[in-house]
Amino acid sequence: MVEPRFIPLTTWREYSPEAMQKRAEDFHLELVRRRTVRTFSDRPVPRGIIESCLRAAGTAPSGANQQPWHFVAIGDPAVKARIREAAEREEQEFYRGRAPDEWLEALAHLGTDEHKPYLETAPWLIAVFAQRYGTKPSGERRSHYYVTESVGLATGFLIAAVHRAGLASLTHTPSPMGFLNDVLERPSSEKPFLLLVVGYPAEGSEVPDITKKPLEEIATFLE
Numbered sequence: 001m002v003e004p005r006f007i008p009l010t011t012w013r014e015y016s017p018e019a020m021q022k023r024a025e026d027f028h029l030e031l032v033r034r035r036t037v038r039t040f041s042d043r044p045v046p047r048g049i050i051e052s053c054l055r056a057a058g059t060a061p062s063g064a065n066q067q068p069w070h071f072v073a074i075g076d077p078a079v080k081a082r083i084r085e086a087a088e089r090e091e092q093e094f095y096r097g098r099a100p101d102e103w104l105e106a107l108a109h110l111g112t113d114e115h116k117p118y119l120e121t122a123p124w125l126i127a128v129f130a131q132r133y134g135t136k137p138s139g140e141r142r143s144h145y146y147v148t149e150s151v152g153l154a155t156g157f158l159i160a161a162v163h164r165a166g167l168a169s170l171t172h173t174p175s176p177m178g179f180l181n182d183v184l185e186r187p188s189s190e191k192p193f194l195l196l197v198v199g200y201p202a203e204g205s206e207v208p209d210i211t212k213k214p215l216e217e218i219a220t221f222l223e
C-alpha cells in the first residue's frame, strides 16, 4: 500500500461574495451561448487550440484519479472519411429500423437523419474513449472505478473548453461505435464514449428552436 503524500493547496483563490456572484453569473452567461451545431465550416483550426482544450479536459476529476480516458484528435481527411462512412452505415440502420419509434419521436424535433457530412467537413473530430480497465506494470489488469462518470466529466470540460475557445461542437454518438476501435486502432480495453465534432459553424448555421429547463425545474433547495 502506498503512503499518501500531501502538498500545500496553492492554486485556490478567494473572492468576495460579490465577486463570486459576478464570476458565477458571467460563467453562466458564457455557457448559455453554447449551442450544439450540425453544420460546420471547413475552415481550419490550429492544432494548438485543440491541444489546450484537451489539456483542460484532462484536468477533470476522476475515480481514484485514474484518468480513465483517451482522446484521439482526428484532422486527417482520409481518417475522417473512413469514420463518416462507418458512422453513416450504422446510422442508416438506426434510422431505418433499429431505433424504436419512441426514440425516433424523441429525436424528431432535432431534424437529424443518417447523413453526417460534418464528419468530413469539420476540421477536427475528437474521439473520446473510456478505459474500462488499465494495465499494471506486471501486465495484470488494473480495475478502474467510476469510469463512465469520470469520462463524462472530462467530456463536459472538453465541450466547455471548446466553446470558451470560440469554436462550435457536436456530441455525436453513432450507435454502436465499435468501428472507432478499428479505424483508430485503439485496444479492446477502451470503449468509445462519444465523437466530438469541432470547428467553426458554417456561415448561416441554424439550430433547433429549443430551450433549457429553468432553475426551478432542475434544482431543489433545502435551506
Ligand code: IYR
Pocket (backbone or CB within 6 Å): 091, 094, 107, 110, 112, 113, 114, 172, 173, 174, 175
Ligand atoms: N446517433 C444518431 C441519433 C441521435 C440520438 C440522440 I439521443 C440525439 O440526441 C441525436 C441523434 C444521430 O447522430 O443522428
